[in-house]
Structure formats: C-alpha cells, structure tokens
Amino acid sequence: MPGHTSPPPPPRELPRVMFWRLRRNPLRRRGDVVQAWIGLGLTLVVLAATPLALFLVGDAAHRHYARTAEHQAATRHHTTAVLVEDARGHPEPGSAEAKRTVYPTKVRFTDPQGRTHTAHADAQPALPKGSTLRVWAGTDGKLTDPPLSPDQIRSRAMGSALIAVLGVHAAAAVAYGTAHRVIQHHNLAAWESAWAATAPRWTTSP
Numbered sequence: 001m002p003g004h005t006s007p008p009p010p011p012r013e014l015p016r017v018m019f020w021r022l023r024r025n026p027l028r029r030r031g032d033v034v035q036a037w038i039g040l041g042l043t044l045v046v047l048a049a050t051p052l053a054l055f056l057v058g059d060a061a062h063r064h065y066a067r068t069a070e071h072q073a074a075t076r077h078h079t080t081a082v083l084v085e086d087a088r089g090h091p092e093p094g095s096a097e098a099k100r101t102v103y104p105t106k107v108r109f110t111d112p113q114g115r116t117h118t119a120h121a122d123a124q125p126a127l128p129k130g131s132t133l134r135v136w137a138g139t140d141g142k143l144t145d146p147p148l149s150p151d152q153i154r155s156r157a158m159g160s161a162l163i164a165v166l167g168v169h170a171a172a173a174v175a176y177g178t179a180h181r182v183i184q185h186h187n188l189a190a191w192e193s194a195w196a197a198t199a200p201r202w203t204t205s206p
Contacts, residue, residue: 038179042172049168058161065153072147081107081121081135081143083128090125098125107133117141 087105090098102122110116121135121143138144148156 035180035183039176042176046168046172050165053164053168054161057164058157061160062153062157065148065156069148069153075139076136076144076147077112078134078136078146079109079111081109081119081133083123083131083133084108084118086129087123087125087127087131093126101125107135109135109137111137111139111141115141119143 083105085106088103090101092098102124104120105123105127106118107121107123108116108118117137119137119142121133123131123133136144136146
C-alpha cells in the first residue's frame with residue numbers, strides 16, 4: 001500500500017540488528033568486525049565513564065563553588081542604602097508588569113569602615129528619595145550580588161557534572177565516527193583494488 005512502512009523489528013531481534021557485524025555471514029568484512037568491536041568497546045567505556053565523570057566533576061565543582069561562596073561571604077556585606085533621588089515611575093502604575101519592574105536608581109551607603117559610597121541599585125518604580133534598600137556591597141565599595149546560596153552551589157555543580165557527561169558521550173561519538181570513516185575509506189580502497197583485478201574479466205573487446 002502507498003505510504004506503508006515496515007514495522008520495526010520485535011524486541012528479540014534488536015540485539016541481532018545492533019550486532020549484525022559480529023555475526024558470521026558471507027558478506028562480512030574484516031572492517032565490519034573491527035567496527036563492531038570498536039562500537040562495543042566505546043559503549044562499555046561510556047557506561048563506565050558516565051557515573052565516574054558525574055561524581056568526580058560534580059564533587060570538584062561543588063567544592064569549587066563552596067569555596068567561592070565562602071570567599072564572597074567574607075568579602076561582601078549586607079547593608080542599607082538610601083535613595084538620593086526619586087526612582088523612575090512606571091508608565092502603568094499598579095499593573096502586574098510594574099510590580100516586576102525595577103529601575104537603576106542612585107543610592108548612598110556606608111561600608112564597615114564608615115566610608116560613604118554612591119552607586120546605582122535596582123529600585124521599585126516611583127520609590128521616593130530617602131527610601132531605603134537592602135543591598136550587597138564588596139570591599140571596593142561597589143554594589144554586587146549576594147554570595148552564592150546552597151541551592152545555587154548545587155545547581156552549578158550539577159550543571160558542570162552534566163556537561164562532563166555530555167563531553168564523555170560526545171568524545172565517544174567522535175571516536176566512533178572517526179573509526180567509521182577510516183574503515184569506510186579502507187573498504188573503498190579494497191573495493192577499487194578488487195574491481196581493478198576483476199573488471200578485465202567482465203569487459204569484452206570491441
């Protein structure tokens with residue numbers, strides 16, 4: 001029937017389809033066997049390396065970001081800043097968008113040494129001059145983000161671990177693809193050599 005496609009092989013046939021290069025048959029070449037063993041070996045390497053990369057990279061990344069958070073906590077302080085100007089007003093006051101919007105507004109704050117600094121901090125729309133905000137500042141007197149939270153540390157560590165796992169899989173795919181191209185090139189050369197020897201037998205003189 002038009003548009004009809006053959007059904008996929010039943011589950012018990014899948015191993016035979018996947019490892020057809022390892023089965024004996026008249027058309028199997030040495031390159032097919034080599035490619036099959038390379039594929040099987042890379043599969044085993046990936047299965048072993050995936051949990052190892054997940055653990056080692058995740059653990060190293062978690063320790064790195066934990067140290068970063070400790071350094072940030074030691075070099076940043078939470079303080080109160082005072083607006084020295086009115087915050088910009090939103091064109092639609094009271095709207096849902098206005099509640100989510102903030103505007104950079106000039107503020108003044110004091111560091112632990114008693115020195116006064118000015119900077120721009122995000123303020124809610126139409127917040128009047130003299131209002132206060134809680135901000136994080138570094139030892140250089142510049143506003144900064146708060147130290148990494150435990151959730152952020154875990155999230156970044158997991159992201160690094162997943163990238164490492166993807167790297168393992170990508171490396172295996174590149175290795176298999178390279179081996180496949182080399183074997184195919186060798187097969188084509190062998191076919192050309194065989195045809196050069198066989199062609200005269202099939203060619204008749206004019």
